Amino acid sequence: MYEKIYSVWEKEQKEESLQKLQANFYIEAKKFLEEIKLDKNESDPLASKLVKKEYDILYLILNDLINIRLEKILRNIHAKKELNTEKLTQEEKVVYEHLKNAFSQLFNGKSLSPEIRVIEEKDETFIPIRFLKQIPAIVGSDMKIYGPFQVEDIATLPRENAKALILKNAAKLLFFQQI
Template sequence: MSETNQIDINSLHHTVLREIENDSLLEIDPNFYRDLADFIGNLRKQEFDGVESKIKDTMIEMASELSSLLINLRLNKILNSSEIEIGFLLDEEKFILDSKEEEKERIEMIISATIHGKSKFLESLAQNHKTKKIVIRFLNEVDEIVGADLEKYGPFKPEDIATIPYENAQALISKNIATKVRWED
């Protein structure tokens, strides 16, 4: 491996520059994103006053921007190349690509059902999607609601967590009444 496990702002900058300067996907340490997350997380935990605090905040912002640039750069290379060295993909990149593959499969499923006249299948798919449950956290008080599955939910207070049908959750999220709970929350 050409990268070390210890990440600092200089090594991150160097890695991003190397990736920008090369047309092909570079081999980097398999734990790179985790090590990078540790580096940024440790920076965030440090407490400073005055100028040192501003320097720390600037370093966090710089590391965050470089991280985003690197991830987007590598994903663009992966998605736009026909000859990617699969061994150079990091696990986190494979996770992202897996969702792209799932998206392609769903598109093909809808196209196939549509052109083969399978309206009942499409109706079932739509209903299942509307009523699939997701976890949300309430930001405001909400009275009892009737879900897309015709079940009753609530009432809810701010900070309550609930599992409700997707369609109802999306309506609440779009009105900033609730937020989707993600793994890292």
């Protein structure tokens, strides 16, 4: 998986357009990071340091990949180009739709409200958030179990649950955060 993530990151840096990612790419990458995190607790100090370094490098690569892809998404929106959403992950599709709507409002002279207002729409959609606190497993408004979550975890949750976590300062909207 390390080679796959590195390859995707390298290709995304070189190419002008967005590269196609599997819909669950970030979920799989997160699982891989969690496996590495578990390996950091090895009894051998040298092996533990190597695993920690691998984790740190992979974390930086993934953050850079997210930034590169978000920049490309923003460029497309700003240029008013339609984006092939088949190239996006589940989380990126949510971000893309929200950003596209926000830019559309700006281009049409409408004002935008704070981030919570974005969440108050009535339809049942999922919101990408980054956790600021450790949260145990929760039952979502769709009756599915989500979590548990660690600090810095990223997940897409039902709108109602995401809003509650944001209001409790336990999470932040992903696309409003500097990564």
